[in-house]
Amino acid sequence: MIIIMSFRKNIVILMLILSLFLISAFGVLIWHLEEASYTLEVDDTINEMIQQIFTQRNEALLERKTDVLDGLYNKNVTYGRWAYEHALKKMKYLHSWSEKQGVRFVTINSHIKVRQLNKKGDRLTLILLVSTEYQYLYENLIDIKDSFRIGTYHSLDLIPEGEGWLITREWYTDPFADSLNQDEIKDREIKDLILSEEYKQSFELLERRIDAVKYADKFCGAASLPEYGFTYNSKYRNYNNLGGDCANFASQILYEGGKFRKNGTWNYERGAGSKAWVNAAAFNSYMLYSNRASLISRGTYEQVLKSSYKLLPGDYVAYERKGKVVHISVVTDVDSKGYALVNSHNSDRYRVPWDLGWSDRGIRFWLVRVHY
Secondary structure, three states: OHHHHHHHHHHHHHHHHHHHHHHHHHHHHHHHHHHOEEEOOOOHHHHHHHHHHHHHHHHHHHHOOHHHHHOOEOOOOHHHHHHHHHHHHHHHHHHHHHHHHOEEEEEEEEEEEEEEEEEEOOEEEEEEEEEEEEEEEEOOEEEEEEEEEEEEEEEEEEEEEOOEEEEEEEEOOOOOHHHOOOOOOOOHHHHHHHHHOOOOOOOOOOHHHHHHHHHHHHOOHHHOOHHHOOOOOOOOOOOHHHOOOHHHHHHHHHHHHOOOOOOOOOOEEOOEEOHHHHOHHHHHHHHHHOOOEEEEEEEOHHHHHHHHOOOOOOOEEEEEEOOEEEEEEEEEEEOOOOOEEEEEOOOEEEEEEOOOOOOOOOOEEEEEEEOO
16 A cells, blocks of 8 residues: 555656646747747838938948937947947048048948848848949049949848837948058048049050950949849859958959960869969969069059059959968959059959058058950
């Protein structure tokens, strides 16, 4: 009898334990369901909301409205505060560069494609492609408007606040990042030199240079014109997540557009490029030592500025930091003052002034003539 009662007692205890476990597991399940991330369809309401946020931020950057920027971020969390501080630095840099250049930005407009939208609790997480056009006027040439485009890829978190939304986290590769904490280049002689230049009426370009520029314009990714679809050439591997895609893109431009032949050193096959094809420093060395290119000038911004007006569409600029070439941009045009404009990957650029984003006195520029 005692044995039976003891057995029944153990059964009751086991049932209680099992019940508590099931209740706990059910509670955890409900909590996870509440916090789960759901992929949502992107409708017109979402597109309009995102467009409004970027429009407000662009206007704030353009007009130096720090109060408007302040109202777009949730600064009570670390990532939101960092995103706000980055935007302030970007605002300062854009206007510092424009003062050096003798220009005034007149519009900043973003074309946005929402690639993915997830909802977790009350938070929205978005993956965005953003193609932003910057328009500017020279101080002594106000009847001609110049423009360039920069493409960025954003991971963005938003939380509701009143009738709107606040940015609580934002990540993207900023093409101005290398200049935001660096020395500002301000020199009256630089500004006077830039403003004294005039547009070159014609380049009398070889057909191979023209075709190289066409390729560079078509496949500069998020910075390209909308009719090109904001894409890279799918025939080639994207190296942005493997150290950078700038040399790979420059090599494509020279091969696909400029009709340079591949060889044992400079080659792309079976989904991979050689070191001279994909590495910025190796690409620059190969081009110079193979006699496919020659050096126009090398030095700091102040040292090469005058020489930069010799650059032709189809030439390239190599950017050196701490003794190593880290980036390649291909010249694609000049603006109304003859200032060279470049295309590149990581970050994606379409006809952008060649020094924009590289305003650090420690940077050395290689201006290189390509022999087509």
